[in-house]
Each structure stands twice: as C-alpha cells, then as structure tokens.
Amino acid sequence: MITRFITDVTTRFNPFSVRARPARLFLSFLPPTARSSGMNITTQLLPRTSTEPSTLYIKFKDGKEMNLDCETMGIKSIVEEVDRHSRMLQKEADLAEA
Amino acid sequence: MPQRLRCAVPRGLSPAVSNTSRTTSRSAVLLLPPTPRAASTTRQYATATVAKISSFSLPVDYVPPTKPPTARPSDTRKSQLLRTYTSLLRSTPLILIFQHNNLTAVEWAAVRRELRIALGNVSSAGTDTTELVSRAQLQVIRTRIFDVALKIVEFHDPSKVAPTTVSALTGEKVQVVYNHDLSKAAFQAIKTATQGDKPLPEESAYAQISPLLAGPLAIFTLPAVSPAHLAAALSVLCPSPPTFPPPSRKKFPGYYDAVAQSGLQKLMLIGGRIEDKVFDLEGVKWVGGIEGGLDGLRAQLVHMLQSAGLGLTSTLEGASKSLWLTMESRRSVLEEEQNGGKTADKEESS
Numbered sequence: 001m002i003t004r005f006i007t008d009v010t011t012r013f014n015p016f017s018v019r020a021r022p023a024r025l026f027l028s029f030l031p032p033t034a035r036s037s038g039m040n041i042t043t044q045l046l047p048r049t050s051t052e053p054s055t056l057y058i059k060f061k062d063g064k065e066m067n068l069d070c071e072t073m074g075i076k077s078i079v080e081e082v083d084r085h086s087r088m089l090q091k092e093a094d095l096a097e098a
Numbered sequence: 099m100p101q102r103l104r105c106a107v108p109r110g111l112s113p114a115v116s117n118t119s120r121t122t123s124r125s126a127v128l129l130l131p132p133t134p135r136a137a138s139t140t141r142q143y144a145t146a147t148v149a150k151i152s153s154f155s156l157p158v159d160y161v162p163p164t165k166p167p168t169a170r171p172s173d174t175r176k177s178q179l180l181r182t183y184t185s186l187l188r189s190t191p192l193i194l195i196f197q198h199n200n201l202t203a204v205e206w207a208a209v210r211r212e213l214r215i216a217l218g219n220v221s222s223a224g225t226d227t228t229e230l231v232s233r234a235q236l237q238v239i240r241t242r243i244f245d246v247a248l249k250i251v252e253f254h255d256p257s258k259v260a261p262t263t264v265s266a267l268t269g270e271k272v273q274v275v276y277n278h279d280l281s282k283a284a285f286q287a288i289k290t291a292t293q294g295d296k297p298l299p300e301e302s303a304y305a306q307i308s309p310l311l312a313g314p315l316a317i318f319t320l321p322a323v324s325p326a327h328l329a330a331a332l333s334v335l336c337p338s339p340p341t342f343p344p345p346s347r348k349k350f351p352g353y354y355d356a357v358a359q360s361g362l363q364k365l366m367l368i369g370g371r372i373e374d375k376v377f378d379l380e381g382v383k384w385v386g387g388i389e390g391g392l393d394g395l396r397a398q399l400v401h402m403l404q405s406a407g408l409g410l411t412s413t414l415e416g417a418s419k420s421l422w423l424t425m426e427s428r429r430s431v432l433e434e435e436q437n438g439g440k441t442a443d444k445e446e447s448s
Contacts, residue, residue, distance in 0.1 A: 028313045
C-alpha cells in the first residue's frame with residue numbers, strides 16, 4: 001500500500017464487532033514511521049455494546065478526503081481504493097521531480 | 099575386526115526381549131567354549147539368536163508412552179506454541195489484548211522497560227508482589243494459533259474423553275486416555291463446536307472474544323488478578339487521565355522519550371480476558387479501578403448486603419405499616435360517618 005501521500009487517518013470502531021476488522025487491519029498496514037513522518041492517526045474505540053458502524057476517514061496531501069465504509073468493504077477493496085488515488089499522486093510527484 | 103551385530107533394542111524394551119539369550123554378539127558366541135548342552139543334541143548357534151532378534155516385533159497397536167498419538171504433528175513449532183498458549187490461557191487469570199501496529203524492536207524494548215518500572219513501583223499489600231511483577235509480561239502472539247488455543251480451552255473438556263485401548267509392550271491390552279491438547283479428541287471437540295453455519299452460543303467466551311482475534315496482536319499477562327498492578331500497567335500502556343494518569347514527566351523521564359512514546363502510540367488496547375470473562379476497554383478500566391483488590395470488593399459486598407438487609411426490613415415493615423395506616427384511616431372515616439349520621443339523626447329528630 002502506498003502511504004506516502006496520506007496525511008490524516010481517523011478511525012472509529014467497536015473492536016468487538018466483526019466489521020471492525022478492515023479498519024483495524026488498515027491501521028496495521030501503516031508503516032512504523034507513519035507518525036514521525038507527519039501522518040495524523042486518530043483511533044477511537046467504541047464500547048462493546050455500541051452498534052455504530054465502523055468508519056475510516058483518510059485525507060491525502062492534495063486535500064482529497066475519503067470516507068470508506070468498513071461495513072461493506074473488505075480490507076482488499078479499501079487498499080485498492082486508497083492506492084488508486086495514491087498512484088495518481090505518485091505519478092504527479094514523479095513528473096514534478098523529473 | 100569382528101562384525102558387530104546391530105542391536106537396536108532400546109533400554110525400555112528389556113521385558114520383551116528377556117527371552118532372548120544374553121549373548122547377542124556373534125563373536126562372543128563363537129569364542130565361548132562349547133557347553134555340554136550345546137555339544138549334545140541341539141547346538142545353538144549365533145545365527146539362531148540373530149533370527150530370534152529379527153523376528154522380535156512390537157505389538158501392532160503399541161503406543162510409546164512418551165509419544166502419545168496426536169491429531170497434528172507434535173514436533174513442529176506451531177504445535178508446541180499451541181500447547182504454550184493453552185497452558186497460558188488455563189493458568190493466567192488476567193490477559194489484556196492489544197493490537198500492535200508495526201512497532202520496531204527498540205520501541206518494544208522501551209515499552210517493556212517502562213512497563214517493568216511502573217509495575218515495580220506498585221506497592222500493594224500482597225507479599226508476593228515481586229514474584230507477580232517478575233512474571234508479568236507483554237508478548238506478541240500468533241493470532242491464529244491463539245485463536246485455536248482459545249477454542250481448545252473453551253470446548254475441549256479433558257475429563258470427558260473416553261479411554262482408548264492399546265497394547266502394552268507385553269502384548270496385553272490397557273486402557274489409556276489421550277486427552278492432551280494436541281489429541282484427536284481435542285481436535286474433534288473444537289471441530290464440532292465451531293462447525294458449519296451454526297452460530298456459537300452467545301454466552302460462550304470464545305464467541306465473544308473471537309472478533310478481537312484479527313491482525314497483529316500482543317497480550318499482557320498477569321499471573322493474578324491484582325487491580326493495583328493492572329492500574330499501573332494501564333496507566334503506562336493506555337493512559338486515560340482522570341483514573342489512570344500517565345507517569346509523571348519528572349519522575350519517569352524515560353516514559354516521555356520519543357522512542358517509548360511512538361511505541362505506545364502504536365499499541366491499542368482492544369479488550370481483555372479476566373477470570374474467563376471477556377471485557378472491553380471500559381470493563382478493563384473498571385477492574386483496574388477496583389480499590390483494595392479482592393478484599394476491597396469483598397468489603398463492598400458485605401456493606402451492600404448489610405444495607406440491603408436494612409432496606410429489606412424497612413420495605414417489609416412498610417407494607418404492613420401502610421396497610422395499618424389505611425385501615426386506621428378508614429376506621430376513623432367510618433367512625434366519623436357513624437358519628438355524623440348520629441348527629442344527623444339527632445338533628446332530624448330534634
């Protein structure tokens with residue numbers, strides 16, 4: 001997963017719900033240096049009884065915001081979705097460099 | 099050099115091979131002077147001895163006592179890890195489950211160091227504090243194997259496994275129970291419990307904890323339920339200011355160095371298993387907030403029972419009291435009416 005262009009990650013989930021898995025796995029995909037390289041990661045854990053849907057909010061360097069719905073998407077489709085935009089940014093960055 | 103006869107009979111098999119002669123080496127037999135018995139009708143040559151040994155065989159269903167049959171290969175690392183986890187789950191009353199998101203080795207070291215310092219500073223009434231602290235540990239687990247271990251602990255009851263009949267070395271049949279964690283019985287038990295689309299019963303601990311078991315996990319284990327130590331661990335690993343404040347910056351500067359902080363930011367407390375019950379974050383904090391440990395809880399219970407007793411007596415009294423009051427008021431009303439009637443009669447007659 002390309003994480004270079006992500007500036008904000010905000011998740012909110014109830015770990016006791018099965019649908020929290022994509023959000024949790026997404027957090028585990030972020031590199032060890034994510035916070036030190038300026039990414040804001042906020043996690044809010046909901047209590048066990050809550051039935052609120054788990055949410056994942058991602059903001060990119062170019063200002064694009066993504067609200068990913070963990071209830072219907074698996075981790076694979078989330079990564080795909082994020083990478084689709086990241087690749088575009090990567091292309092722009094490469095062109096600017098060259 | 100005389101050819102050595104290869105005698106691959108382990109020491110434990112001596113009862114089975116006791117009928118063979120003690121001289122197993124061909125050269126030894128050849129060197130022996132012919133005994134009178136040998137010189138007579140039946141000469142016993144070494145070849146006969148060899149034939150006897152090669153015809154020696156173990157019973158078909160013989161199972162070595164040191165190597166009971168298992169459902170999975172027992173000598174792999176995974177199997178031994180599974181056994182470690184089941185024994186951990188059976189013996190440890192307090193387990194906190196964390197998700198760790200890509201901590202580096204130095205960050206782990208820093209987190210463990212701070213945890214150890216914080217636990218060492220706990221002063222609780224118990225005498226075995228030092229031992230408890232030395233056995234508390236934060237370890238990364240293999241999630242899937244831990245999941246299987248949880249299933250085995252929950253669904254496999256070793257006392258209910260039927261004995262199997264196998265042969266002993268001497269050939270007689272003996273009843274042996276194979277109920278260890280890698281046994282076929284355990285494997286079958288967890289398979290039947292979690293088979294198919296049938297949902298697990300809501301009240302089973304495994305059904306409650308299984309959504310947690312995804313992604314990279316680490317567990318913090320304490321060998322006893324000690325709220326004081328739990329509170330200390332929580333204030334380091336998952337500080338929440340009013341009840342579990344983080345260690346002070348002056349006293350514990352190590353807690354605030356960049357490595358430790360970045361490590362702690364990546365650790366996320368998602369739940370706990372305390373005394374075979376599953377708790378979420380709030381539940382764990384509640385257990386950590388119990389003042390005075392188990393004794394404190396007992397004192398609370400005694401107090402509650404006492405006050406409940408008081409309330410009960412007053413409630414029971416209250417019903418009869420109110421009945422008496424109603425009857426009394428009704429009587430006074432009736433009396434008044436009677437008196438009123440009399441006065442009315444008197445007025446009419448007058």
